[in-house]
Amino acid sequence: MNKPLASNRQNPRQWRPSAQAILFLLILISMPLLAYRFLAETRVFMIEGQSQAQEQLAQGVVTLFKGREDLLQELPYLDSQQVVFSHPLSRQAKVDGYIREWLDFQLFANYFGGGDDVEDGYSLLLGEYEERIYGLVRIQDDVTILRQRGNRQLDISDHLRLSLPDRNGNERRLIIAATEPGKMEVWYVKDDWSSPMYKTPSSSFIIQAVMRPLVDGYLVEFALPRYFLNDRQEFGLAVADVDADDGTMRHLKTLVGSDTNIESHYNLLAMRSPEANKILASLDRANSQIVIYDKQLQVRASVGKLTADVTESNQINGTLEQMQYWLNRGLDWFVAIPAYLSSSQEASQEQELLNKALNKEFATGRWHRNPGEEVLGVAAPITDQEGALLGVVMIKQSTAQILKLQQQAMQNITLLSFITMVAILFVLLTFSWRQAYRVQRLGREAQEIVDPSGRLRTNQLRSDVRSSDRIGALARSFSDVVERLHEHQQFIATMPRTLRHEINNPLNATMTSLENLQRHGIADDQQRYLDIAQRGLVKIGAIVEKLADAANLEEALQEDDLEPLNLAYLLETYVNHQERSAETGQEDVVFSCNESQIAVAGVDYRIEQLLDKLLDNARDFRTPESTIVVRLYRQDLYCYLEVENQGPHIPDSMQGKLFSSMVSARQGGTGKAHFGLGLYIVRMIALYHEGEVSAHNLVNPQSVMFRVRLPVLLV
């Protein structure tokens, strides 16, 4: 019986990741984390350094402006006049009704209300860039009345009134009105603020104005050349709110006093100090803004900007950026410094810093301007020589650049880590696959070199024996073992033949000598011993012959031709002849078969030899005088030949090797020479007929059955 090869079984343990692999993976994963940790530390270090540099800069600015009353002196406006400060725009504003350019200055908007009707008030922000003045007016108005196109009366719709005295004291009156959201019309009007004189062409860029409706009113953004102002930089602005019911002007709220016709009610436009700006210009740095305020917290000079497009660039738009933001946050939580996360997120800190500076305190702060972007702020008081407060310097610096650099570095590290890990994994997988393939190939070849009867087919392995690595060394070692086993197998296989060669000569010499001795004549009482000697020699000859026959069986089988056989007839004839040859005259073998014709492809005298061996075996082990049963039946594509005898069971220890060569379960004393070749011959003949043989212990009565399964010949 063929014993299944143990190596066919899958061992699930072999697929568990080894501790080394897990350790390697952890090291692999920790590399980018460590890199990120390094980046985070660098970021903190840079921000701290930036903060210190900022404080030193603030001290420097304070020193520069210390005692410079000329730069921060109070503006020469009349008590009745209100000063509106223009703020430095970082670039040329686009007159489009949107407030991107004004975000940094919203805090400083001037609010104007119409008496008790605060809800109908408006806010004004003025800015300047190069030679143009920009304005942003946000009007609260429940109902916006637009001007009807073609109507020559200009004061029956919501509009802005702009009064600009020239250098000669003459007043230019302009009405800015909208017929629809978008670009507004600009009219020069007569003194009644109603009759038009002429309209500036719509294509003109001298005075631009755009209106945009809001939920609670509307917004007007306008621009005009600086040269429209006189030397005192006076101007008047009023917002006219028109009642929609009767189409008449209901009331007029003025920004500058209550009547734009009164000169004293002009406002002064406070421009930045050119000299102060020159001083600050040399301190301009990227991502930072320095603003000089006077005691009224009006901007007197400024330089730089936090980030040119910081609002836009730091918006978290795409899914990828969203993921990256949260990845950064997650990594920060995992590896970064907790203190970094604790900074305030309130923009109002800026006002607090200014207030502290007004109280002559040196104040620093840090807050989030946008998710992922911090602003470092320093506010310091500027005093005169006596220590009296002149103004405040405010330095703001964005960490966006640092964060951006960190983000880029992080992206690079992430990408590099990912590519590296993928490459390493690919190499590892390829290497592992290659190693596994080689080991499997080696294992497969090791299995294939053993034939079903457990003998080696070849004397060496081919796989990997020339490789110089450990698997190659293993293959070579294995091949050496196979070679030695093969040599041993060859020795075992040829031993009976060699034995026969070696024994036959002395045997022949002895037998011929005895024959000559007999021919020469010996005494009668000595003849008996001569006969015994001759019988012994014949037995030796028979033993040697049997051994050699078994050893040569496989080669001898190759000489035989398979022919169609009626196995039922063969067995029946064979068993009948057994009956006749029984010495006691009684049946010791019975045959059982329900069919008269069962065809197989076989060699008849080999089947006969197989039966000889099975019956010899059954006779040796049967209970005395019990009958041996030879049974034949067909099932599906096979027929089964069974030889059953009552008698002791086959010991468990013999089950696996019963059909091997030179294995016998006989205890001795049978009087015959046995070499454990009978069942081996049975198996070899069964295999040659593409069949197999098995042994079974049966109970009630205790008996043993040998079953040979042969394929049925389908005609």
Next chain:
Amino acid sequence: MAKHIVIVEDDADQRENYQVALEQRGYQVTAFASKESAQEGLLQIKPDVVILDIIMQDNIDAGFQLCSDILKRYPHIPVLFLTERVEEIDRIIGLRMGAWDYQPKPVSLGFLAEKVATLLRLSDIREAPQELEQTVREVGQLQLLEESRLAQWAGQDIEGLTLTEFRMLEALTRRPGHIVTYDILAQATHQHYVSNNTISTHIRNIKRKIKKLDNDFDAIKSEYGMGYRWMDSQ
């Protein structure tokens, strides 16, 4: 004049036993212990029968080489291999080289003497067939020429039939239709011990040789477990 038998056998004991046994039967025997001494000696004499061992000293094919030399010089001399090499392939090689028979060891000296006598008789017949009156036994289409140990099937010689196989055919056809047991067939091999399997191999070879002449030949039936039977219908 006594027939001259040459024996080439490297084992001194066996050589002496053969020589004594054959000389007692009236043959002139010259024995050689090696291939080289035999080659030299055979230059001087022309034997009537040569008995050769195959393995001599370290040369495992010495007998084959010697046979080839002898048959080149004397193509019609009966050569008998008497050897411990009993594999089928050795038997085939020996017979194809032109040997008249192939006898495995151990052998009975009586059988050996009988075989030598048979070979001499066959040699005489084949040299002068017209001078001998053949006893021919016919069994169906089979004709057995007793003196020349030749067999024919439907008038054609059965090629390559050995003396052992001829004797088996003789035994099988002695009583056509009756079972001839393995024991009886074993006696025809002139060996001390013969397994049923060896007998079946001889029978298989006989069938193959006759089937070369008649593919429908089916006269030899196996009586499984007992022996063989010649079907008298053929």
